[in-house]
Amino acid sequence: MEDTRFRVFLKMAPMTNVDPPRPTLEDVAKLAGVSLGSASRALSVPDQVKPKTLALVRRAVEQLGYVSNGAARALASKRTRTIGAIYPTMYNPAFVESLHTLQQTLWGLNYQVVLAIHEYIPEREYDVVRAVVERGVDGVVLVGTAHEDRVFDLMRQRRIPLVLTWQLDEPRYGECIGFDNWRATYEMTKEVLARGHERIAIVCGSMEHNQRARQRVAGSADAMKEAGLELAPDLVFEEPFSIEGGKDAIKKIVELKERPTALICHTDLQAIGALHECGVHGIRVPEDMSITGMDDIELAALMNPPLTTIRVPTKEIGVLAARRIVGLIEKRTFDDPRSVRCEVVLRDSLGNAPAGTQRTPAARKSRRKTA
Amino acid sequence: MEDTRFRVFLKMAPMTNVDPPRPTLEDVAKLAGVSLGSASRALSVPDQVKPKTLALVRRAVEQLGYVSNGAARALASKRTRTIGAIYPTMYNPAFVESLHTLQQTLWGLNYQVVLAIHEYIPEREYDVVRAVVERGVDGVVLVGTAHEDRVFDLMRQRRIPLVLTWQLDEPRYGECIGFDNWRATYEMTKEVLARGHERIAIVCGSMEHNQRARQRVAGSADAMKEAGLELAPDLVFEEPFSIEGGKDAIKKIVELKERPTALICHTDLQAIGALHECGVHGIRVPEDMSITGMDDIELAALMNPPLTTIRVPTKEIGVLAARRIVGLIEKRTFDDPRSVRCEVVLRDSLGNAPAGTQRTPAARKSRRKTA
DNA sequence: ACCACATAATGAAGCGCTTCATATTGAAGA
DNA sequence: TCTTCAATATGAAGCGCTTCATTATGTGGT
Numbered sequence: 001m002e003d004t005r006f007r008v009f010l011k012m013a014p015m016t017n018v019d020p021p022r023p024t025l026e027d028v029a030k031l032a033g034v035s036l037g038s039a040s041r042a043l044s045v046p047d048q049v050k051p052k053t054l055a056l057v058r059r060a061v062e063q064l065g066y067v068s069n070g071a072a073r074a075l076a077s078k079r080t081r082t083i084g085a086i087y088p089t090m091y092n093p094a095f096v097e098s099l100h101t102l103q104q105t106l107w108g109l110n111y112q113v114v115l116a117i118h119e120y121i122p123e124r125e126y127d128v129v130r131a132v133v134e135r136g137v138d139g140v141v142l143v144g145t146a147h148e149d150r151v152f153d154l155m156r157q158r159r160i161p162l163v164l165t166w167q168l169d170e171p172r173y174g175e176c177i178g179f180d181n182w183r184a185t186y187e188m189t190k191e192v193l194a195r196g197h198e199r200i201a202i203v204c205g206s207m208e209h210n211q212r213a214r215q216r217v218a219g220s221a222d223a224m225k226e227a228g229l230e231l232a233p234d235l236v237f238e239e240p241f242s243i244e245g246g247k248d249a250i251k252k253i254v255e256l257k258e259r260p261t262a263l264i265c266h267t268d269l270q271a272i273g274a275l276h277e278c279g280v281h282g283i284r285v286p287e288d289m290s291i292t293g294m295d296d297i298e299l300a301a302l303m304n305p306p307l308t309t310i311r312v313p314t315k316e317i318g319v320l321a322a323r324r325i326v327g328l329i330e331k332r333t334f335d336d337p338r339s340v341r342c343e344v345v346l347r348d349s350l351g352n353a354p355a356g357t358q359r360t361p362a363a364r365k366s367r368r369k370t371a
Numbered sequence: 372m373e374d375t376r377f378r379v380f381l382k383m384a385p386m387t388n389v390d391p392p393r394p395t396l397e398d399v400a401k402l403a404g405v406s407l408g409s410a411s412r413a414l415s416v417p418d419q420v421k422p423k424t425l426a427l428v429r430r431a432v433e434q435l436g437y438v439s440n441g442a443a444r445a446l447a448s449k450r451t452r453t454i455g456a457i458y459p460t461m462y463n464p465a466f467v468e469s470l471h472t473l474q475q476t477l478w479g480l481n482y483q484v485v486l487a488i489h490e491y492i493p494e495r496e497y498d499v500v501r502a503v504v505e506r507g508v509d510g511v512v513l514v515g516t517a518h519e520d521r522v523f524d525l526m527r528q529r530r531i532p533l534v535l536t537w538q539l540d541e542p543r544y545g546e547c548i549g550f551d552n553w554r555a556t557y558e559m560t561k562e563v564l565a566r567g568h569e570r571i572a573i574v575c576g577s578m579e580h581n582q583r584a585r586q587r588v589a590g591s592a593d594a595m596k597e598a599g600l601e602l603a604p605d606l607v608f609e610e611p612f613s614i615e616g617g618k619d620a621i622k623k624i625v626e627l628k629e630r631p632t633a634l635i636c637h638t639d640l641q642a643i644g645a646l647h648e649c650g651v652h653g654i655r656v657p658e659d660m661s662i663t664g665m666d667d668i669e670l671a672a673l674m675n676p677p678l679t680t681i682r683v684p685t686k687e688i689g690v691l692a693a694r695r696i697v698g699l700i701e702k703r704t705f706d707d708p709r710s711v712r713c714e715v716v717l718r719d720s721l722g723n724a725p726a727g728t729q730r731t732p733a734a735r736k737s738r739r740k741t742a
Numbered sequence: 743a744c745c746a747c748a749t750a751a752t753g754a755a756g757c758g759c760t761t762c763a764t765a766t767t768g769a770a771g772a
Numbered sequence: 773t774c775t776t777c778a779a780t781a782t783g784a785a786g787c788g789c790t791t792c793a794t795t796a797t798g799t800g801g802t
Contacts, residue, residue, distance in 0.1 A: 022529055024788055035752045040790060050750065065528055070506040071451070072788035074442035075757045082506065090470065096461045103488065112502055115486040117474060131483055135441040135453065157436055158393055243669055276673040298614055302647040304675045395758055406782045411760060421780065443758035446787045 023064040032060040043068070074136050082112045083325055084132035084140040088120045091242060092269055094295035094314045095143070098165070101318030102141065109326050111138070120241070122209045126151050133158060139325040145169040145176060146211035161328035165321050167212050168339055175328065177320045177338055181212045184310050184342040185219030185264065188292055191308075191344055192262045193227045196353035197290065200224065201235035201260035203249040203270045213238075216266055216294075235260055239270065246273025254281050261289055261353045268293035268300045271307055275349065286351030296345055305348035313340045394435040403431040414439070445507050453483045454696055455503035455511040459491045462613060463640055465666035465685045466514070469536070472689030473512065480697050482509070491612070493580045497522050504529060510696040516540040516547060517582035532699035536692050538583050539710055546699065548691045548709060552583045555681050555713040556590030556635065559663055562679075562715055563633045564598045567724035568661065571595065572606035572631035574620040574641045584609075587637055587665075606631055610641065617644025625652050632660055632724045639664035639671045642678055646720065657722030667716055676719035684711040 029039035034053055042049045042057035049057075060066070074080045083106055087095045103113045116132055118125040129151050132140065139161040142151075145168075152172040155162045162174030167181055192200060202220055207213045221231040237252060239245030246265055250273075253259055265271040271293030278285050285291050285305055293300055293309035300307040323334045400410035405424055413420045413428035420428075431437070445451045454477055458466045474484045487503055489496040500522050503511065510532040513522075516539075523543040526533045533545030538552055563571060573591055578584045592602040608623060610616030617636055621644075624630055636642040642664030649656050656662050656676055664671055664680035671678040694705045 026788075036789085037753070037791080038751055041751085044790080048750080053751080065525075067501065067505055067525070067529065069446070069788050071442045071445035072757090073790075075440070075446050075759085076788075076790040078757075078790095080442070080506075090461050090467045091464065093462065096467070099461065100488070112506065113486075115484070117471070130438070134438055135451075135483065154436075154438070158438065243673070272670070272673065279675075299643070299670070302614070302643065304650075397758075407759085408761080408783070409781055412781085415760080419780080424781080440758050443787090444760075446789085447758075447760040449760095449787075 023066045025068065027064055028057060028060045028066050031064065032056040080136045080138055081110060082114055082137045084116065084137040085113050086116045086118065086125065086128055086132065086140065086142050088118060088143055090117060092267060093297040094312060097314040098318040101315040102322045105319045105322035109322065111326060122148055130154060133160060138329045141165060141321050141325055144210065144212055145171045146209065161325055163321050163325045165317050175324060177317055177324055179312065179340050179342050181215040182219040184294065185216040186223045188264060188310055188344050189220040189223035191346065192264060192290065192292065192350065193223060195351065196358050197262040198229055198353065198358055199258065199260040200262045200264060201237065201253065203237045203239055203246060203263060203265040203274065205241045205266060206238050213266065220264055241267045241269060243269050243273035246270035247277040250274050250277035250281065259289070261357050263289060263291045265291065265293050268295045268297045268307060268309055271309065272299065272303060275303055285349055288354060290350045292350050301347065303349070308347045308350035309345050310342050311345050312342050316340050394437045396439065398435055399428060399431045399437050402435065403427040451507045451509055452481060453485055453508045455487065455508040456484050457487045457489065457496065457499055457503065457511065457513050459489060459514055461488060463638060464668040465683060468685040469689040472686040473693045476690045476693035480693065482697060493519055501525060504531060509700045512536060512692050512696055515581065515583055516542045517580065532696055534692050534696045536688050546695060548688055548695055550683065550711050550713050552586040553590040555665065556587040557594045559635060559681055559715050560591040560594035562717065563635065563661065563663065563721065564594060566661070566722065567729050568633040569600055569724065569729055570629065570631040571602070571633045571635060572608065572624065574608045574610055574617060574634060574636040574645065576612045576637060577609050584637065591635055612638045612640060614640050614644035617641035618648040621645050621648035621652065632728050634660060634662045636662065636664050639666045639668045639678060639680055642680065643670065643674060646674055656720055659725060661721045663721050672718065674720070679718045679721035680716050681713050682716050683713050687711050
């Protein structure tokens with residue numbers, strides 16, 4: 001038995017091309033009866049063509065279902081209206097918020113975002129930046145100010161505007177939108193100290209390639225020094241910035257002979273993990289141990305107990321980064337601030353140090369004061 | 372007084388061009404002493420040039436800091452090695468997980484991802500798909516099988532491979548990787564019914580443009596029908612798929628004369644919000660009201676009480692979607708499954724219905740059975 | 743009517759790459 | 773030494789768009 005469907009197909013194939021080429025601007029121009037140049041201008045600068053021409057072109061576009069070819073446009077115009085946004089991870093809602101406003105703002109300025117994630121792996125960051133640059137972007141937004149030299153070199157050599165977020169520094173290349181990480185943890189640590197804590201632990205991320213982490217640890221260390229205390233190196237836990245990271249810190253802490261009475265985490269995710277793991281081990285928060293986070297993600301306030309944390313203006317960072325990168329690209333100047341402020345948000349997960357853990361009279365006094 | 376810096380600048384400007392052009396492949400070829408074509412092949416198919424040529428080209432690339440121009444390549448080759456991934460939001464960790472494995476898998480297959488978010492706004496979805504197509508992608512991955520006609524038409528007309536995730540259907544165009552949304556809530560509802568609940572509320576997303584939402588509601592309705600019950604329309608709350616959405620549902624529920632004894636949420640985020648809001652209103656979970664979620668995000672197990680939910684193989688979906696879209700593009704066939712399975716994960720937020728709320732003998736019986 | 747001048751439309755020259763028909767090379771066989 | 777035929781290399785033709793020098797069109801002033 002013959003399958004007629006096949007016969008039809010074979011007959012038609014040579015006539016109806018298998019792959020009818022997608023319409024180009026030239027097709028549009030031809031159909032509209034105008035020149036290629038006019039068609040192009042009708043689409044990109046509609047107020048510079050006569051209404052009649054515009055209408056003709058628009059109708060042809062409609063009729064053909066024309067969609068412009070971005071590669072050709074990019075090649076000819078040397079612009080892509082695309083920004084590369086490179087984040088460590090999307091598991092942290094703080095970055096999601098920031099990305100969200102970044103992309104909203106850029107959309108409003110008629111730019112698109114291409115997102116890339118490097119999972120906190122430094123070499124991966126370079127690969128990703130390079131891939132994005134190769135693809136063609138008019139600007140790049142990165143998190144943090146410390147990056148491999150070759151990242152900066154690549155950007156500078158290609159003269160691609162760069163905005164660095166989440167931190168304030170004098171970078172090798174590019175501009176910053178961020179906050180003072182040192183101050184953030186410094187102020188939080190002050191609050192912790194004010195409640196009589198002396199044995200304070202820190203859960204930070206890997207410090208090796210993360211300057212923010214180093215600055216934050218320094219903020220705590222300096223606050224403690226001012227109080228005549230010292231940050232014990234064995235109470236600084238370098239863990240992933242994740243829920244799991246926070247859990248692991250607590251698992252290590254329960255093994256300690258002498259446990260800390262407060263735990264300052266550098267992300268809310270870690271704090272949430274720590275909080276939960278404390279429950280597993282019967283450690284009461286804040287009675288036995290205080291826990292603080294950073295970012296003030298939506299969930300922080302919903303925890304039990306609600307999480308004391310540092311509010312980071314993530315959304316503002318996204319907006320400002322978007323405006324600044326566009327400003328750099330278009331050599332316009334938005335008169336925006338470069339720095340945003342964090343603030344400590346006090347909730348129940350931070351309480352007084354357990355009685356009898358204070359060695360210094362000053363601490364005993366401060367504990368009473370805020371009790 | 373004369374500012375000499377200016378003089379120097381003005382003098383140099385005509386000589387040292389302000390914008391030394393980035394090196395092109397032609398520069399590389401020239402420096403290496405080979406033809407443009409050979410240089411191109413050295414980079415794209417290194418095993419088809421002599422080792423000597425390859426070395427020459429590599430050295431020239433190195434020396435010039437050459438980075439290829441993706442637009443030119445895309446224009447000439449008609450391929451971009453880029454996949455457009457379009458998600459409703461990144462606030463839901465379930466999507467983040469899925470994106471994560473999608474992009475990892477695609478990276479391994481030598482493809483990049485451009486991400487776009489539409490915030491559950493249907494018109495925005497089209498804009499975003501179009502923007503991505505215009506930019507140039509070899510394939511697109513979408514969430515859900517119901518989309519505006521023009522989305523499908525655009526993809527089909529341009530013959531861009533399309534993979535639809537999170538759901539199984541016979542779409543107008545493209546292929547599916549997903550699970551049976553109806554079955555997921557059907558099974559969950561069975562579990563709820565088995566604990567004697569009769570007044571069951573549902574928190575879903577907007578059903579108008581979201582077929583998944585409709586399928587899930589149908590799953591619950593059908594399970595209830597089998598038990599001789601009916602899903603009350605006024606107990607179906609269409610709320611955003613967010614923490615806030617869950618909170619709002621509870622706010623409406625506390626106003627009700629007769630409250631439901633169980634709340635089936637369609638995302639864990641909603642369930643988490645609901646859980647918290649119950650606390651605010653003094654509703655004990657699960658004693659006064661049971662709450663269930665969907666997705667089984669990491670946080671679900673950390674809630675208090677831990678959340679009964681439906682585990683969705685989000686990571687698997689990402690991997691399978693990546694492999695399938697590449698398969699479609701390269702006309703290769705990975706022998707992968709098209710469907711993945713969900714399963715109910717029982718935790719403490721689902722409990723027995725409060726005594727005295729059962730109207731049917733069967734329900735009373737089943738309550739005793741599982742008590 | 744005529745010129746001057748702004749406003750629009752035209753057509754061609756690339757943008758930097760891939761690809762393919764063609765030319766060149768060199769090693770093996772006669 | 774001379775073919776022969778693979779393996780490589782070459783050079784030119786575009787890919788579809790923007791842009792710009794140029795030409796055409798039309799408006800108001802005299």
